[in-house]
Amino acid sequence: MRETLNAAIAAAVASAIESGKLPLPSVPEVSVERPRDPAHGDWATNIALVSAKAAGMPPRVVAEIVAGELRSALAGVAESVETAGPGFINIRLSRGVVAEVVTRVRAAGASFGAAEPTGRRVQVEFVSANPVGPMHVGHGRWAALGDSIARLLEHAGDEVQREFYINDAGVQMDVFAASVSARYLELCGREAAFPEDGYRGAYIIEIAREIHAEEATCWLDAAPEAREAHFREKAYAQVLEHLKRVLHGMGVDFDVWFSERSLHAAGEGGGPSAIERGIERLRRAGHVFEHEGAVWFRSSGFGDDKDRVLKKADGSYTYFAADVAYHAGKFDRGFDLVIDIWGADHHGYVKRMESAVTALGHPGGLEVVIGQLVNLFRNGEVVRMSKRTGEMVTFEDLLDEVGADAARYFFLRRSTDQPLDFDIGLAKERSSDNPVYYVQYAHARICSILRKAAGADTADESVDIEAVAGGIMVTPEALALLGAEPGTLAGEAELGLLRKIAEFGDVVEVAARQRAPHKLTTYAEDLASAFHQFYTHCQVVVDDPVLRSARLALSDASRIVLATTLGLLGVNAPQRM
C-alpha cells in the first residue's frame, strides 16, 4: 500500500506540474507515513510542506492542488483525501481496502510480513561466555537478544548463522582449573591453599564433587600440573554442557560453537596458527609494527584512540590477536555481514575490532551491538550479588523460577542500549500487570473463540486450531462489514484492530533494520490491546453468518500476527491459559 500511495502521489505532483498548476522544477522525494492520530486517516504525506518553498506558494495551497489530483487518482481506493493542519494531506482508505489485510494475512500465514530472500549471508555471534562458570542473567539477556535479532533477520530475508565463541584459551582457564583442583583436594580431606584470584562460587565445589565421585582420590598425589590439566578439561566439558543445556532450555540453539583454542593451534602440517596467519595478513596490508619487543596493530589509523598490541613482549598473544584471527575467519567463511553482541563492559573494545576488520579489507562488514546489563529485583528490592564470594542468582535459577517465556519477553522489552531492571516477582505474576501474560492471553482468547465457532467446548484442547481456522470462509463483501459503523465502539474497535494488523510489515522491517526486538514487544502489546478492545465491543460468534465470518476471519488474522510476533521474540503462543 505504501508503494501504491507513493507512486500515486508522485504521479499527482507530476501531473500538477505538467498542467502548470504547480511551479516546481521536479518532483520532490515522496514519503507517506501512518499518522499517530487515527482521526488523520490511514496515511498522510508531507509533500506539500516539503515543496512549498520551492513552489513559492503557501503549503496549504500546494496541498489543495495535490489533493485535487490525488482524489481522482485514488478513486475506489481512498474514501477521502483531505488537507489538514499546516499542509498535510490525509488519506483515508475505503473500508474494503482496509479489510483486505485480513485476506493477505490468512493467505500468508506465518510468513506474513516476511521479505523476499535477500541472498545476504549474516552471522550473529552472541553470549560467547568464558566456559568457567554458570551463565549470569546478563548472558541470558544477550542470548534472547541475539536469537531474536537472528529471527528478525531471517524474517527479513537474510540467511543467518548463530555462533557461540568459546573463550577456552587464556589464563582464566588456568585459574578455573586451579580452583577446581583446590576444592578437589579439600574433598579428599587434604589442606589446600585456595588460589588468590580463584573462582569461589559453590558450583566449583559441585564440579570437584563430580570428579571426586567418578575418579575418587586417584589424582590426590599426581603432579599438580598433570592434575590441573586433567581437571581443566573435565570441568570445561561440564560447563559447556551446562551452557548448551540452559540455552536450549530457553529455545536458543547455536549452529556453531567456535573454540578459541583452535585459533592458537598449529595449522595444517604444523604450519602457522590462525593467529599467526591473521597477524601476517595485517602485516602484509602494512598495518603492523614492532615496538619495545611487542607486535602492534596500527588501529589508530582507523579511528581508534591508540594502537593495540597483538603479540606481547613475552611472546604470547593478546586476546585481541585471537579476535583478529577469528574475525578474519568469519569473512573467509563467506559472511557478508557479521554482527557481534557484546556486554556493555566491552564497549571500549569496539573501535579496535572495527579497525581490524576494516584493515582486513571488510569495511562496514562488522557491526557490534552493545547490550546493557541487567539489574535483578524481587518485588521492588534489589537482589544483591557478590562476585567475590561467588554468591549469585544464575541465569538458570532465573529460568527455573520465571520460565523461559517470561524471561525472554522481559529481556527483550527494553531497547538494547538501556540497562534493564528485571523484577522476578512481576515476571512470575499471572495478572494484567505482567505484559507477557497480557499478550499470550489475547492469543489464547482467540483460540477459545475459534473452538466455540467450531461447535466445540471452548476449553477442549483436542481441537485443531489450524484446521478450524482453515475452515473459515469469508468473502470480500463480508469483510467490508468490518468497521461499517464508524463512530460506534464496535466499528472503531474493528478498524483499530485492522489498522494495527496492517502495520506489522513496517514494524518487522524497522525492528530488523535497527536490530531492535523491543519494537516487537511494544507492537505485541498494542496488537493485544486492540484485540482485547475488539473482543469487548464485538461479539464474534453471532447469528448473522456473514458478519460472523468476517469477525472470525479478523480474529484469525489477529491470531496469526500475534503468534508470528511472539515467534520472532522466541516466546510461545499458548492456545489455552
Add this chain to the structure above:
RNA sequence: GCGCCCGUAGCUCAGUUGGAUAGAGCGGGAGACUUCUAAUCUCUAGGUCGGGGGUUCGAAUCCCUCCGGGCGUGCCA
C-alpha cells in the same frame, strides 16, 4: 582528562531517524461480568521532553554548550 551510552508523567519506559494536540503500562480516582476466558474493558488525573543557545515552515528527535548518572579508558580476558 578523553570516549561511548543514558536523562521524557509519581514509578518503569515507548516515541516509526524532523511532523499535526508528546504516548503506553503500573501506581492514584470513578465505573463495567445472565455474554466467545474479568489474566479483560471504559472513563479520569498527571509534562518548562535535564538547563540554555542554534539550525527551519516545524525539534523530545539534528548541531553547540553546561548540569547530572552509568560504563569504558591493560603488553587482562
